[in-house]
Amino acid sequence: MATKCTRQLLSDVNSCDLPDFIKKLVNKICDFYDEQDYIDVTFKLSNPIAMIPAHRLILSAASPYFNDLFKSEHGLAPVIELNDIDSDTFERLMTFCYTGKTLITIENVDLMLKAAMVLQLCDAVLSCVDYILEHITEYTLKRAYDLERETQCIQLYEKLLKYEIENFIEVSQSAEFLNFSTEKLQAIIEADNLNVSCEQDAFRAIKRWYEYDASARQKELPVLIDCLRLTQLDVCFLMENVQTLPGCEVLALRALSWIGFPSARSKVSLKFSAARENVCNKPVLLAVQVSENLSFRGRSTGVVTNIFQYDKAEDEWHKYADIGTSDWKHYGLELFDNSLMFIGGTCGGIEVNTVKSWSFTTKTWITLPPMVWPRSFPVVLSLNKSIYAIGGEYAASVEMYSPVSGWRCVSNMSSQRYSAGAVVHDGKIFIMGGWDGRSSLKSVERYDPSLNSWTKCADMNAVRRCPAVAVHNGCIYVLGGGSEIVERYDPQSNKWTKICSLSVSCNAMACVSMDDQLWAIGGNTTNSVSVYNAERDEWIEKKKLPAPVGGSYFCYVVPKMLLKN
Known part of the structure; x- marks a missing residue:
């Protein structure tokens, strides 16, 4: 049997706030099932052949499939043969009918979902869907999309849609994203709670999807662009990026009119004129500085971790929090x-x-x-x-x-390294540089979690220890780490390209992409902040951090709502 004892699955029932009578009743019913008392129906299944006993009353209460079956002429027989479900899966779902629980694994969840849909066990379907999303790293998005297309499971579609909205940046970089239907992508882009740091993120995702098959998708492009909050894009971006797309000229002009002529907004027709409703999507840049607090004699008195918040409107940095970690460091x-x-x-x-x-x-x-x-x-x-x-x-x-x-x-990397730089791109981890105990490195490796394996990539042009790394406009940028050279890596061509160097180059810097800009922040010898202008291939200095020079830096783009508490 798939489960030797149903009672072992009843811990939640016995621990929850239910009348003792109900608990005793449920436990007794499970005893009847385990001991095969009062059985009034047996199912014959194949693959492998098995005879599985049950109680008509329990199954009828659990599923309309069984309720209808037992009312039919076929369902009156003492032994009922089923050919569409294997015996192991069926027995696990029998356990679910009695306890509301069963053993779901990466290996059996596909069969369990399909069988639960056939048997109309809605709660079991939801359990399978929840399991898939909770283990999506091991299960993989591709497998989830394949299963959704095969089963047309509404619950799986809805849960995947929620996942896609919450993890939009990551999903939009996946290979599966390129095969989304127009209707699916439209439902995602329209969502008010779409998890993007800025509207440009959503635009770039649409453009990537469109360029994958431009000739076939040209008609659908304006439909998707119309789902953007076009009024949240600046004038230059609208003119250079939106207006140049086929069929989107009128949409860009409407947005430009709405921005440029506030008094005429009532006459401008846009599908969405306001920003996305969820305040949490508004991005805020945080810089975390980790430094040692030194006494007047130069001895360390502990590690200090300061968090700074960037105010875009004021172009100023403000201290958000000061959290101490005693003498704990190098984490x-x-x-x-x-x-x-x-x-x-x-x-x-x-x-x-x-x-x-x-x-x-x-x-x-x-x-x-x-x-x-x-x-x-x-x-x-x-x-x-x-x-x-x-x-x-x-x-x-x-x-x-x-x-x-x-x-x-x-899986281990091919070589040891510490003080390296790393970033996630297209669902994979890229790690580069660092120190192997003998020398600084310029090697790069890529980890694929779906395969649990590492692959070597092209080396950087320079060796780097404690480099800063970020994904920006589909490429990986690396700077600092003991080299003045700033490099850009194209994962498609597996090639590195040198770009304009920073005026200040040091270790332990941080970099991040926000508002369609690449930011370089701090370092072990500076508290400067710079933004990269790709059109002119130059770095523009911004307001410095109000922090003592030195330390290690980390930076993150977080939702504004996170900082309200």
Whole structure:
């Protein structure tokens, strides 16, 4: 049998606030099923052949499929043969009829979903769909889309749509995105809660989708562009990018009129004239500075972590918070689930596997499960609702953390490295540079979580230790790390190109893409901030951070709502 005892699945029923009579009743019914007492129907299934007993009353209450079956002439027989479902899957769903739970795995979830749809077990369908989305990294988006197309499961479509809206940037860079139907993409772009840092993100995604098959999609392009909040794009962007698209000239002119002539807005016809309703989509740039607090004799008195917030309207930086981490340092840092995750590092000179998070919501620290291995100077980043801790001093190993399953090791890199740079692009992790214990590196590797494997990519032009890395307009930019050279990597051609150098080059810088601009922030010898102008291939200096010079920097684009608490 798929489940030897249904009682083991009833912990929630027995622990919840239900009358004792109901708990006893449910437990007794499960006893009848396990002991095969009062059985009044048996199902014969194949693959492999099995005889599975059950109670008509329970199954009729659980599913309209069984209710209709037992009222039919075919359903009156003591033994009913079913040919469309394998015996193991059917028995697991029988368990679900009695307990509301069953064992779902990556391997069986497709069959479970299909069978649950046939048997009209709506709650089981939802359990399968929830399992797929909770394990989407292992399951993969491609497999989910294939299953949705095959089954036409409405619940899976709706959950995927929600996932696509919440993880739009990541999804829009995937290969599957290029095959979305016009109707599907329109439903995503229209969403008021679309998770983009700015409207340009949504525009670039539409353009990428369109250019994949321009001749066939030209008619649909204006429909999708009309779903954008065009009034949130600036005049130059509208003229240079929207107005030049086939069939979008009138839409661009309407948006330009709405922006340029406020008094005439009532006469301008636009599908969406206001910004997206969810305030949380408005992006805010944060810079995190980690530095040692030195006494007047130059001795370290602890590590200080300052968080600075950039005010775009004022073109000023303001201190948002000051959080101390005592003598804990050399950790990896990442923004995850509305918190800053501090991972690994050293404490008192000893390498640790400690993991803590500082919540923006509660302004408090939480200790999380430790890593499998201690790591100092690891690379830390998030992908598909999981955290990856990569490398560390004299380490090539990699671990992955999810709130559901904790930490587990995945495939090692081809070589050890620490103080490296890394970024997520198109659902894959790119790691570059760092130190292998002997020398600085210029090598680059790519990790594919769906294959759990690393692939070597083209080397950078310069060796780098503690470089800053960011994805910007479909390419990967690398700067600092001991070199004045700034490089741009095209994943499609696997080639690096040198661009304009920064006036200040140092280690431990940070860079990030926001508002269609590439920002370079701080470093171990500066507190300067620069923005890259691609048209003129030059860096423009912005307001400096109001922080002491030095330290290590991390930067993030966060929703404005996150900082309101």
